[in-house]
Amino acid sequence: MDDERTDVDVDETDLALLRRVERDDDVNLTELAAELDLSKSAVHYRLNKLKDAGVITAVSADVDPLALGLTTLVITEVSVVHESGYADEIGTELTEIDGTVQVYYTMGDVDFVVLSRVQNREQLNALIDEIVSIDGVNETSSTFVMKELKTGGETVAAMSDEMIANLIEE
Amino acid sequence: MDDERTDVDVDETDLALLRRVERDDDVNLTELAAELDLSKSAVHYRLNKLKDAGVITAVSADVDPLALGLTTLVITEVSVVHESGYADEIGTELTEIDGTVQVYYTMGDVDFVVLSRVQNREQLNALIDEIVSIDGVNETSSTFVMKELKTGGETVAAMSDEMIANLIEE
């Protein structure tokens, strides 16, 4: 029993709807209604509610990086000189480097984890050069991704029964 | 000059369209057409083309993890005993653990990088226990994410001019 305060309240139907549209929202209300055993109006009502509540933050097209030649995904750990209080600024600069797709500020001896997509090794070298040239960056360590086994597109689908239960009973 | 063979050919207009819909596809054709200075038919035509070509793999709703109480994001490095050729199987098992949202198979001394979302520390402990109990897993190292600075939703927007140029000139 830890985190009790949840901003929004969703029920099992909402979660089923979310699971469906986070996978594929390129459907009309009639189809959604049939799949979820709801009326079209009910689906419409719930989708609006979920968007208003901020549970659904956007409806977006998923672009295949490979189709654009972005065949290389790299994970880079970035450490900064720990005297500098410029972590915020460094983080912002990391997000602005072309090719970076995910940037996380982390606890521990590594300060940032950066995921980047590039088309070839030259672009990778250029990208890492850009990172190390940021003022305050101390050390970097990069690893190639050989296979993307799960890509993070689906949030609700990744939740356990316990996580679901914590949401429902509130 | 490295990777020359790209499966699909897209032009600047396609990329502008992709940039728009990967950010927000919750708009009608009329609005898209106005923003891109195209006719509705042209937008319709290009969107279909991009979906057929596999550049757009899906249109999906983005769910805010925080709205569902998933306040904790953790990055875990997983090493396997290197005698075992069960890397594929271990990878699959990692993707199936509740809470894991991204799983990458990597080169180097770390074999997998796993990103997980949980609601509290107990769930995190349970998750890590599940990982280490996988047959063949040797060692894990986890790091809390304190701030998500860039979350990887947009692929085209992250591309440099050079990457774009490599795509256009083919």
Added chain:
DNA sequence: AATGAAATCGACCAGCA
């Protein structure tokens, strides 16, 4: 949360550059 009607939209086509 359901109904039904009005407004709007997306799909499609024949023709064109």
Added chain:
DNA sequence: TGCTGGTCGATTTCATT
């Protein structure tokens, strides 16, 4: 090959219960 413009059926939307 990519686009235009217009039509029609389908869809979203909304007031009402």
